[in-house]
Amino acid sequence: MSPNTAAILGLLFLFLLMALRMPVSFAMILAGFLGNAYLISTDAAIYVLATNIWGQFSSYGLSVIPLFVLMGQFAFHSGITERLYNAAYKWVGRLPGGLASTTILSSAGFAAICGSNSATSATMGTIALPEMKRYNYDPALSTGSVAIGGTLGVVIPPSVVLIIIAVQTKQSIIQLFIASIVPGLVLTVLFLATVFWLCVRNPDLGPPGPKTDMREKLVSLSGAAETMILFLLVIGGLYAGWFTPTEAGAAGSFGALLIGLVRGKLSFQRFIRAVTETIRISAMVVLLITGAVIFGRFLTVSRLPFELADWVVSLNVPREAVLLVVLIIYLVGGCFVDALGFLVVTIPIFFPLANALGFDPVWYTVVITLVTTMGAVTPPVGVNVYIVSGLSPDIHIGTIFRGVSIFLVAYVICLLLLIFFPGMALYLPKSLL
Amino acid sequence: MNFLDRLSLILNRGLTFVAGLFLIAMMLVTVGEMVFRMFGKPMAGTIEIIAWLAAVTTAFALGYTQIHQGHVAIDLFVNRFSRRTRAMVDMLVSLASAVLFIIITWHVFEHAGVLKRTGSLSETMKVIVYPWVYLVSLGCGGLATVLLADFVKSCRQAFNLDGGRGQRGSAGERKGGG
Numbered sequence: 021m022s023p024n025t026a027a028i029l030g031l032l033f034l035f036l037l038m039a040l041r042m043p044v045s046f047a048m049i050l051a052g053f054l055g056n057a058y059l060i061s062t063d064a065a066i067y068v069l070a071t072n073i074w075g076q077f078s079s080y081g082l083s084v085i086p087l088f089v090l091m092g093q094f095a096f097h098s099g100i101t102e103r104l105y106n107a108a109y110k111w112v113g114r115l116p117g118g119l120a121s122t123t124i125l126s127s128a129g130f131a132a133i134c135g136s137n138s139a140t141s142a143t144m145g146t147i148a149l150p151e152m153k154r155y156n157y158d159p160a161l162s163t164g165s166v167a168i169g170g171t172l173g174v175v176i177p178p179s180v181v182l183i184i185i186a187v188q189t190k191q192s193i194i195q196l197f198i199a200s201i202v203p204g205l206v207l208t209v210l211f212l213a214t215v216f217w218l219c220v221r222n223p224d225l226g227p228p229g230p231k232t233d234m235r236e237k238l239v240s241l242s243g244a245a246e247t248m249i250l251f252l253l254v255i256g257g258l259y260a261g262w263f264t265p266t267e268a269g270a271a272g273s274f275g276a277l278l279i280g281l282v283r284g285k286l287s288f289q290r291f292i293r294a295v296t297e298t299i300r301i302s303a304m305v306v307l308l309i310t311g312a313v314i315f316g317r318f319l320t321v322s323r324l325p326f327e328l329a330d331w332v333v334s335l336n337v338p339r340e341a342v343l344l345v346v347l348i349i350y351l352v353g354g355c356f357v358d359a360l361g362f363l364v365v366t367i368p369i370f371f372p373l374a375n376a377l378g379f380d381p382v383w384y385t386v387v388i389t390l391v392t393t394m395g396a397v398t399p400p401v402g403v404n405v406y407i408v409s410g411l412s413p414d415i416h417i418g419t420i421f422r423g424v425s426i427f428l429v430a431y432v433i434c435l436l437l438l439i440f441f442p443g444m445a446l447y448l449p450k451s452l453l
Numbered sequence: 454m455n456f457l458d459r460l461s462l463i464l465n466r467g468l469t470f471v472a473g474l475f476l477i478a479m480m481l482v483t484v485g486e487m488v489f490r491m492f493g494k495p496m497a498g499t500i501e502i503i504a505w506l507a508a509v510t511t512a513f514a515l516g517y518t519q520i521h522q523g524h525v526a527i528d529l530f531v532n533r534f535s536r537r538t539r540a541m542v543d544m545l546v547s548l549a550s551a552v553l554f555i556i557i558t559w560h561v562f563e564h565a566g567v568l569k570r571t572g573s574l575s576e577t578m579k580v581i582v583y584p585w586v587y588l589v590s591l592g593c594g595g596l597a598t599v600l601l602a603d604f605v606k607s608c609r610q611a612f613n614l615d616g617g618r619g620q621r622g623s624a625g626e627r628k629g630g631g
């Protein structure tokens with residue numbers, strides 16, 4: 021059997037294991053181990069397995085993951101969200117659909133200190149959903165705005181997904197963080213515009229809140245100050261070269277811990293919950309990356325990704341058409357498979373292809389991050405929708421998916437803007453770094 | 454709850470506790486080093502310490518993550534199967550996973566042994582590394598125990614040994630971390 025045939029069979033075996041509900045990381049390790057044993061030797065495969073498990077787990081580069089997750093968890097449990105929500109409400113609450121806009125704006129703020137979409141949805145949902153229910157907001161709009169706002173957690177830096185891609189593709193974390201700032205802001209504005217448009221067309225969906233004067237607006241900013249300080253500390257420190265990414269994560273989590281303690285919101289139980297959630301998420305993510313490395317080694321030995329890339333280049337098809345196919349694969353895959361798992365599995369295949377086609381790796385990373393993030397709100401496995409559903413059990417899950425669907429137009433617009441104006445992602449890192 | 458279940462719960466509860474302590478230690482050591490550096494007294498070898506703490510934090514949390522169905526998996530297809538077929542599939546998958554992690558535990562343990570015999574030292578601090586590798590092997594062993602307990606549970610379900618009690622509550626609980 022040729023190495024390429026072995027790699028294709030290895031991929032099919034991987035998908036079979038995943039379809040049988042074997043955790044994605046286990047499936048990648050198993051398929052990669054068997055593939056390496058076939059293509060190299062059993063002894064070599066065992067050596068790759070043992071050294072990679074130790075090597076990845078003890079990699080300083082990966083130690084950034086638990087610390088950034090910890091920062092998000094401390095922020096989640098320390099009551100930062102309520103103050104952010106109140107501040108955002110003073111600024112946009114008066115607009116049509118003001119509470120939904122408030123939800124999106126405060127989600128964007130929280131995303132600036134938390135890199136997870138599920139944590140952003142969960143934390144925002146607990147505050148925003150009861151408020152919107154009180155003001156008789158349309159259930160599809162209220163739940164949809166929470167679920168879609170949560171996706172900003174991944175797009176706006178710091179982002180766990182960007183860290184994972186950076187580690188897997190050996191890119192600079194700070195470069196990816198800075199590149200995704202403008203797309204994240206554009207997406208936020210597009211979400212706000214969607215709420216505004218929906219509520220101007222049909223004011224019953226979300227009535228505006230009471231008027232606030234400029235003094236109230238300015239005073240409310242103090243509620244956003246701690247978030248701003250944390251964001252500037254982490255991103256600014258990284259940008260200025262004061263910190264390595266791991267140190268930025270540690271400084272951020274220490275800062276979030278202090279805020280929680282000073283405000284008296286972080287009880288011992290909440291502290292324990294934040295720590296256990298962090299180690300659970302970190303173990304899942306690090307094992308996923310380890311699996312991807314072991315499986316990626318098998319694919320590299322087979323040379324399939326490079327030959328696939330060469331073959332696609334030789335077809336002389338416009339590279340935008342290839343990109344479109346890749347994006348559709350991510351979009352459809354993200355509908356059925358956990359977005360993070362799908363991303364980690366496919367990076368060893370599609371990243372060399374994007375390189376061979378001459379796409380800027382930073383730009384390409386931001387594009388696939390946007391596309392895979394949509395998987396968090398698309399049926400049937402959109403994780404954010406299930407989180408929101410858990411927070412509002414009286415609302416049918418179909419209603420939440422309906423509420424989210426209109427916001428997907430904003431995603432498509434943002435993607436198109438990014439494709440036609442790559443500078444949206446590339447200008448800041450090129451001019452700042 | 455059978456013996457294996459109890460063993461895996463007790464073992465992983467202990468490992469999770471240590472993982473939590475190591476996580477906080479990671480944060481404090483990193484912040485401490487930054488403070489020392491600010492005062493012109495950088496601590497040599499912090500990078501190595503953080504990397505080892507991270508290794509143990511992650512490895513010791515593997516079993517806890519599996520107990521809470523936290524390793525990302527795809528429920529979509531298997532959920533369409535009948536309960537019995539699902540239990541059969543779970544049985545095979547947990548057996549394969551358990552065997553995989555027993556192999557990993559053993560070979561990481563052997564790798565630690567090799568580092569011990571060869572007297573391998575870390576690059577900056579020039580201290581022994583192998584104890585950390587043994588700890589990572591222990592964490593993988595914690596996961597293997599959970600998977601073995603899962604295997605026994607799914608066997609009972611597949612062959613209806615517990616009269617329909619104790620369904621696996623995994624579906625829908627699996628979470629992504631993105």
